[in-house]
Amino acid sequence: MKRIRNAESDGEHPLRYALIGAGIAGCAHLKAICGRKNVRLVGIVDPAPASAWKLGGAGREAPHFTTIEALLGEVRPDIVSICTPTRDHAELAMAALRSDAHVVCEKPMAMNLQEARQMEQARAAAGRLGLMNFSHRNVAAFRFARQLIQDGAMGRVTRIHISYLQSHLRAAGGRWTWRNDAATAGYGAMGDLGVHMIDAARFVTGLEFRRVTGLKRTWITERSDEEVRRPVTTDTDAVFLGEMQNDATAVFETGQTALGYGNCFRLEVGGELATVRVASELPDHIELSERGAGWKAKLKMKRVPREFPGRNRPASPDAIVDAIRSGTTDYPTFRDGLAAQGVLEALDRAIGTRSWMECDEQAGEVGGTQHGEPANLGEELQ
Ligand SMILES: NC(=O)c1ccc[n+]([C@@H]2O[C@H](COP(=O)([O-])OP(=O)(O)OC[C@H]3O[C@@H](n4cnc5c(N)ncnc54)[C@H](O)[C@@H]3O)[C@@H](O)[C@H]2O)c1
Numbered sequence: 410m411k412r413i414r415n416a417e418s419d420g421e422h423p424l425r426y427a428l429i430g431a432g433i434a435g436c437a438h439l440k441a442i443c444g445r446k447n448v449r450l451v452g453i454v455d456p457a458p459a460s461a462w463k464l465g466g467a468g469r470e471a472p473h474f475t476t477i478e479a480l481l482g483e484v485r486p487d488i489v490s491i492c493t494p495t496r497d498h499a500e501l502a503m504a505a506l507r508s509d510a511h512v513v514c515e516k517p518m519a520m521n522l523q524e525a526r527q528m529e530q531a532r533a534a535a536g537r538l539g540l541m542n543f544s545h546r547n548v549a550a551f552r553f554a555r556q557l558i559q560d561g562a563m564g565r566v567t568r569i570h571i572s573y574l575q576s577h578l579r580a581a582g583g584r585w586t587w588r589n590d591a592a593t594a595g596y597g598a599m600g601d602l603g604v605h606m607i608d609a610a611r612f613v614t615g616l617e618f619r620r621v622t623g624l625k626r627t628w629i630t631e632r633s634d635e636e637v638r639r640p641v642t643t644d645t646d647a648v649f650l651g652e653m654q655n656d657a658t659a660v661f662e663t664g665q666t667a668l669g670y671g672n673c674f675r676l677e678v679g680g681e682l683a684t685v686r687v688a689s690e691l692p693d694h695i696e697l698s699e700r701g702a703g704w705k706a707k708l709k710m711k712r713v714p715r716e717f718p719g720r721n722r723p724a725s726p727d728a729i730v731d732a733i734r735s736g737t738t739d740y741p742t743f744r745d746g747l748a749a750q751g752v753l754e755a756l757d758r759a760i761g762t763r764s765w766m767e768c769d770e771q772a773g774e775v776g777g778t779q780h781g782e783p784a785n786l787g788e789e790l791q
Pocket of ligand 1 (some may be wrong): 433476
């Protein structure tokens with residue numbers, strides 16, 4: 410079992426943190442990095458000039474590198490956050506791991522399952538930590554629903570219903586971006602939003618996927634990039650079905666063309682004893698069925714209790730710093746990223762062959778360290 414280096418874990422030395430990708434996701438990571446005591450931002454990597462960055466506030470003035478090799482050659486970060494388009498996640502993560510850095514990676518983990526496997530193998534070989542930024546795991550309502558299920562309040566889970574809908578592809582003035590290009594994004598809505606749904610189904614219910622089938626569509630086929638019309642080569646919408654452990658059934662819908670929806674993630678889980686519903690618009694509330702009520706009774710809105718211990722979650726950069734300092738992991742790991750990537754890959758094959766596909770890639774014991782329980786760091790460092 411490997412141990413975290415003393416210099417990292419003793420809390421005395423500032424941890425050296427680098428940000429890779431200065432876009433929208435990079436903004437959130439930068440804010441957390443700069444807001445953290447005893448953490449020093451040692452560099453920002455982005456091939457674009459600083460004038461094109463979307464970063465605001467503190468931290469922009471950190472040394473700028475145009476490649477990760479230049480960063481790693483000059484400063485040896487203890488941690489990197491990878492906030493680039495999906496195409497580069499695997500290469501950047503493996504370069505960082507080779508130089509002994511811990512990695513926080515944006516979702517989806519990789520372009521395909523093979524890359525995701527290589528990333529987890531590289532992480533394990535390096536004995537470093539790998540955190541996936543499945544950010545909806547931090548929402549109090551989602552965590553409380555999970556707690557209810559773990560406590561047995563739902564009884565056996567029988568049905569899961571999740572939608573994650575956005576409208577930005579039909580919004581006025583929208584431009585073609587890398588998200589519309591399959592060679593850079595890997596997947597459209599099915600991977601960009603779908604991976605959040607897949608992870609939420611696993612995280613909230615503690616059940617793994619057995620098999621999947623689905624359909625995907627590209628409803629917007631072209632977008633403007635400056636003066637040029639460019640093709641949209643990703644899916645813009647997808648629906649899929651999953652069979653989960655214990656025979657639970659799961660229904661999913663995602664899309665970037667759903668008018669009237671800004672950024673709306675809704676999840677419902679039904680069990681033998683109760684139904685619970687949560688929505689990203691109401692992060693501090695759940696809707697729950699009442700025991701013993703008549704069959705026409707509606708779900709009742711409840712506030713997540715203030716004293717619920719899991720309600721306040723740190724941002725991912727804080728979570729990895731906490732893990733290094735404390736020696737315990739409490740976040741979605743690379744193995745969770747790999748499990749979600751396995752479901753995406755099975756789904757893609759199912760859609761391509763108009764059939765059901767088995768999901769072979771499991772994270773390990775459901776409800777164990779893969780789902781964020783405190784655990785000995787050595788388990789992830791094996
Ligand atoms: N967890 C979440 O809720 C969430 C939210 C938004 C985005 N994301 C994820 O974050 C990632 C980035 O998305 P975004 O919306 O910030 O994109 P973006 O287009 O706003 O920013 C991407 C940045 O990466 C830079 N870049 C491209 N290739 C690079 C490379 N090889 N090395 C360094 N920098 C490089 C670009 O120049 C750009 O500045 C994606 O994986 C996306 O799915 C996650």
